[in-house]
Amino acid sequence: MINSSFSPKKYFLLFGILFSIFSFAQKKFTIVLDAGHGGSDHGANRYYGDLGTVREKDITLSVVLKVGRMLEKNKDYKVIYTRKIDEYPSLTERTTLANRSKADLFISVHVNANTKTSPYGTETFVQGPDQNKTNLEVAKAENDVIFLDEKDREMFASYDPKSPESLIALKIQQSKYLESSLLFGSFVEENFVKRDKRFSRGVKQQNLHVLRLNAMPSVLIETGFVSNYDEAVYLASEKGQDEIAESIYQAVLSYKKALERNGSASAPREVEKPEEKPLKNDFRILLMSTPTKYTSTDPALKGLNYILPIKENGMYKYYYSTTNLASVRDNNLKTAKDAGFRNATSISFVPNQKLGVGYYRLELAVTAQKLSSNSYMLNTVKDITRTKENGKFYYTYGRFSTLEEAVKMQKTLEDKGIKNTVIEKVLK
Ligand SMILES: [Zn+2]
CATH class of the missing domain: 3.40.630.40 (Zn-dependent exopeptidases)
Structure with a gap:
């Protein structure tokens, strides 16, 4: 029987401390x-x-x-x-x-x-x-x-x-x-x-x-x-x-x-060094901000892995990796700079933060010609919004209050074969 004031959680914590001391030695x-x-x-x-x-x-x-x-x-x-x-x-x-x-x-x-x-x-x-x-x-x-x-x-x-x-x-x-x-x-x-x-x-x-x-x-x-x-x-x-x-x-x-x-x-x-404590926020490395949309294999991204583009005010911001460990963040920043992104900076994201004003959506495609009604994308995803701007057609989808929800949907669509979608931050 365990004394009720001494919860299993505390035991676990105590065990954790003892264990770290032990393994330290x-x-x-x-x-x-x-x-x-x-x-x-x-x-x-x-x-x-x-x-x-x-x-x-x-x-x-x-x-x-x-x-x-x-x-x-x-x-x-x-x-x-x-x-x-x-x-x-x-x-x-x-x-x-x-x-x-x-x-x-x-x-x-x-x-x-x-x-x-x-x-x-x-x-x-x-x-x-x-x-x-x-x-x-x-x-x-x-x-x-x-x-x-x-x-x-x-x-x-x-x-x-x-x-x-x-x-x-x-x-x-x-x-x-x-x-x-x-x-x-x-x-x-x-x-x-x-x-x-x-x-x-x-x-x-x-x-x-x-x-x-x-x-x-x-x-x-x-x-x-x-x-x-x-x-x-x-x-x-x-x-x-x-x-x-x-x-x-x-x-x-x-x-x-x-x-x-x-x-x-x-x-x-x-x-x-004692074991590193995770930070409250997630950190992504901002590689560049450009009006150009690149696919994940484009040489402009210099072969880096785990790229997340986020569109904001017509600009595509390319973020590299995500972590809540300071040491990993610093290492990621160094990797980005070594790869040639000299102006790369680390940006902090509050996990699951709801946008106060506005929302996230997915930009599925940007085309010069209107997509045919029997295109794979239009037939696979329902409720796609099409808008025309500067002579281009923008196909967007969904309304998400957090970045994490948008990323999740992006993965779901990727599994269905709809790749290279971009998360867009819409501030209204
Ligand atoms: Zn083998």
Whole structure:
């Protein structure tokens, strides 16, 4: 029985304080283990008469669980799994989990495949601009996974990894983890060669979604080719999986030792700074204000992701990202400036604020010619308003009292295939 004046909420708070003190004192080296694919996404697979179907998702899970068991025996390590069973967490879920847990290292385990049966060997990828075209195959195979998932599609829809501007932004964001990622990757590949007598194809830089959003050193390990019979035998065997797991485990030990030698183990920033409290308001970065309407993939937006245009008094204001954390806001502002928006500024938004005078609506289309009555848009959305101004036709929809409601409707319409709508603030 709990004393009624001592509510569960207070217990929770007390527990929270004790827990932070405890974790403050005992910061463990946190490793996120990501078994590639899973659930309905089998990854690479091949059928062999004597082996049956060898599936990437089974090998990755088995290897990851083995690595985890080894690490968990050592109390200096904390292990977080993106999955422990045969399921498919979206790539966004995987990286969000990793970022939230403030992990020190992210290891994604995969199995390679080729249309030919001859290629074999291991390779480890770190996040970075593509070095050469031969890596494209891997990028394609591993990134394609993303498009199986609706949530991910939303996240990555406006990101063009090929634009030079986004590569620059990417490079800046990732460069601080690149060195550590390369170091860990080199330990992994070295172990595969020296311990397991495998053939290493090296450590490579590649622009892979699952690594791109991670705010920590991250690698993607291709443990061998399922399309090569000898490697398929090895990958499917207990012995092979044990060796791969041991090599990855030993690489983690070497990596941590190397960090300790450099005096930078276990992300010191977390120990020095208490956890950041969210701010009351949301912050978006205003990139520019212009009469021109751009679609999300227009080069004028320099490959930046998460752009929200809001129209006001005939001008389109382009906002980048949203956050209620001061550190993220400052980082977003820097990213915008680095991408070339030198006059970018951070703008504060009160969440769910109702417009005192006026409302929000969606601008669905602006056209020179009147849309035909059997157009997809007019037939999909009812009650569209058409107005004519300066010889152009404006198609608008809805009346929303908050920005959040307008954003929600925008998403609903996007799901119906009506894209590139713009939220308009109508002050009357
Ligand atoms: Zn894979």
